[in-house]
Amino acid sequence: MTNSTTQFNAAIISKVAQYIYDHSEEAINVEALAEYAGFSKYHFNRLFFAATGFQLGEFIKRQKLEKAMFLLKSGHTNILEVAMSIGYDSPSSFTRAFKTNFACTPSDIQNGKSPLNVRAGNLPPKKLAEDSMLEPQWRELPDTTVLGFYGTGFNDQSFSKVAGQLYKRLSELAKPLDFSELQPIGVAIDNPWVGEQTQSQFFAGFLNGLTQEQQLEHYTLQGGRYACFCHQGPHSTMWQTISKVYAHWVLPNQIRLKDQHIVQCYLNNPADTDAEKLSTELYFAVESDK
Template structure:
């Protein structure tokens, strides 16, 4: 298969991934998915499995369990309701499938999520898809933030996020009413030893917060200045695609030089309130 045909083939299967993401709450039949890809329904199972490294039924189940895991970790919805939303007839079958996938029951995951095996479960060959990258140059305003400093393996960022959510709830700094949400990426998780990885989870503030709080949230500043910004749609796990595009493709061609501040993100909406495929994140690259 030449490059052009391979790209076209990948695009057709990419439409299937997108369709599944956007219709997880609905019945997803092989006939419908084969129509989305414009493949014969008699061969679709094998084509999908060969491309994705997993059967289409198992892939759909894992995507539903992924959504369920976020609702467990970051929400307070009853497990029975999460089970029904994920397409299971009862909590028992949901618990068996969840434990088979992640090594923890839903109750165990809710209390103390093991994110490392969770991340490993969602490494699929050919799963990544590219989006059109539209770069704009903006003047980002200096922004005071309350920050929780994560230091350690990148898989633990979700645990730090949960701790930051706890601080927000107790302090009244709601992300909906009064505060934007940011992430400051000091290191690349693909090239940094896990024990050295650093990432700040931040919320904008209008006045300094009291430090010495139980969660360890501190006052920091995101400096103002010129930035290249790209809007990313979808899973936070794929934001790296945008970062690599900015560094490898856009920056060398732009003639711009980098400012002495790391790449950072502004999360325009958040899970579990927002479905993963509807997430919107602005990726900022500071420039001189």
């Protein structure tokens, strides 16, 4: 990792930590936090994880608790007031969270005990392997309406289960076209790492073989410049390739991604292809000035 990349990632941590400190009494608004840090709200959680190794929600909780520790060490004796200053409404829930993160209680800190845990804000950004840099293929895509269905459900690190159900329904409607003619498209509408995973939305559609008369739902793929990366292997491990793109391409090159979904284009049929040989193109919408 170059010094400039290290500094860039450290700057992300500092900005986020400062925002959390300044808004510690509130429920943190991820959209406002992303705007403050200068990133797309759709991509921000994944980018933050790539830069720090922390899920954003985990980091927010940790930073708030560290502010509480500072207040306790500074002589604040009322634990309820300290708890409320970081958004907790009861001493018991605050104490449980504090003990989980620091292996000691707020009272222990008041009595002079020091926690063993390293401060979240001081943890170094996740290191990148020197030989893991990625290069995309660049594509210009037109505005495209994709017909299909929306569904909810994310489990085992993947939308694979709900996607399989949706594509099965669509295939019945699209007969007699085969897989290669249909050109399946998938889109994770919600970031499952931000909200309730079981309610996270996924869109499954075909570019061909379906008609408006079938009263289907639709997704609009916005035209523009896209960086295309290929995921090789099971669809359930696609999140690993996406994480690598953020860590080894977006952050090192300080790429400005548009606030648009990652579009998945499936190149072969999982019904007759070994999972390890599946190929999926991943499209990231990029600002045109890069």
